Amino acid sequence: MPAFSTLAEFADLLRAAPAADAAAHQAAAARNWQLTKPPGALGRLEDLALWVASWQGTGRPTIKAPQVLIFAGNHGVCAQGVSAFPPEVTVQMVANFQGGGAAINQLSKTFGAAMAVHALDLDRPTADFTQGPAMTEAETISALITGWNAVDATADLLVVGEMGIGNTTVAAAIAAALLGGTGAEWVGRGTGVDNAGLARKARAVDAGLARHRARDPLQVLACLGGREIAAMAGAMARARVLRIPLILDGFIACSAALVLHALVPAALDHAVAGHLSAEGAHGRLLAALGKEPLLSLGLRLGEGSGAGLAIGVVQAAVACHSGMATFAEAGVSDG
């Protein structure tokens, strides 16, 4: 039996999710104060360690089982000429993930993360949202459940990424629907469209906004798509319920996060922003989510790659916090 069978039940589960563990946060903060370094000298690494502590519910956190989940979907809106790559690339890249040849495979291996890829009905693209709703309610629920069930309850850190030719256009449409603004303000070059392609993306988003007036976050998700974005939202929500700390990836991942955030303001309390993508409007999306990115290295690949890279930063933060000696242990004068 699935954890939920309606959109309302999904929203209820998210609303009922437990908060961070304040006692664990306090214990970790007390320890942080005693470590052999000037107070605050590890900067954001200190905040990260306390954040992991509070969500893992321990004053001495560890990262031993990070999980990377990749969801793939295809999009009817590709008919509007919104991508530099043909839709066949989605299924080809899923094979590449399965064969270990993509960037996210190397990043997962580098930082010891378990990676899994879930392809969602690639032979059955969502409907073109300029013509009608991308997904039915049943399809939306099914994709949310796929994401929900994909999370390993024993994971101690989660990255959620995606692959889906056309999905920067979908993400831009979701952002515009939930935050306002025109297509031109939210679309970017994605995998590398030219100026004409960029204009087609903006027009497609504007057409979608004109056609779908719903502003309920889960209705927006259903109307604009796509399956992999719904699955990402489902996985992020499950991590919130399980109190697994989450690293957000780029523009598309953040559009999924935005759906949750618009639905329940505390939905992303367990999340940090892994990086600032080079995809134009990602910074604006992060600002709306109230998240400051850890990295800014010009990535614009998707696949969870920016968040995957940030796993190393979080591991380092936790290793410093849990492994360093205190002033008393090391016999160091504390100033």
Add this chain to the structure above:
Amino acid sequence: MPAFSTLAEFADLLRAAPAADAAAHQAAAARNWQLTKPPGALGRLEDLALWVASWQGTGRPTIKAPQVLIFAGNHGVCAQGVSAFPPEVTVQMVANFQGGGAAINQLSKTFGAAMAVHALDLDRPTADFTQGPAMTEAETISALITGWNAVDATADLLVVGEMGIGNTTVAAAIAAALLGGTGAEWVGRGTGVDNAGLARKARAVDAGLARHRARDPLQVLACLGGREIAAMAGAMARARVLRIPLILDGFIACSAALVLHALVPAALDHAVAGHLSAEGAHGRLLAALGKEPLLSLGLRLGEGSGAGLAIGVVQAAVACHSGMATFAEAGVSDG
């Protein structure tokens, strides 16, 4: 027999150091173009992989043996009340490094780096540079040689860090001597001095600048000190000669790098900036070196910690470059 026995011989070795391998860079760039991602989508990770390739001299680089070297020294200028911590902390922290309890130990372990610490005559601080030259020429040469010899010729990536109560004041003095400006423009809060301490730091730097008129980079190093900064310069120079890629750390490490850069403009061609420190003038120092930092997470600890954190980013970049499938291998359409 040491590699050099005069400052002039050291400078000659640095001048004669080989350039990066242009053919390896070209081979790596050709491979990068074929990898299963849109061109440029991995942002600075792509540049990093090509940079490592060109210095390792192979189109398929690896990071299997990163080395972290920490040099420690004590400073006569501490008599001017320039630090929030007493000078005894230097030797205490060396024991902490040796016992595995410092931040850099955890970072080295996290990213699989071999770490070694070299304490330079901690019971014999350099002279107070407000009163006279910090080091004799012989002491300077000896410290350069310590750094030079500390580099493992089989390392494939190097981080050079430091510990030395009082050394942000020394670094500020070196920066001011070589780049111009007053003490107030270059000093920062270091381990956490108050406003009165900050003013004392600025006065000490100004007194040092007034006393020592030498502008030859190695004479500046000798006059202002200290031993660990000279050792860092020696290690960085050796890495340049051995073509080992180098990650620069924060303000103090960059003051050592600045000495080399002022001596030989190409001395840091093998280096990237690991991070932007929270120590006030670090950004200005990086700009003078022409380096864009990889990370900016508010660290201000020293110990090579910012560069140590960046090891993970460089490893990830190299792993993507060398491990990803090409479009042809993966059967992915390349747009």
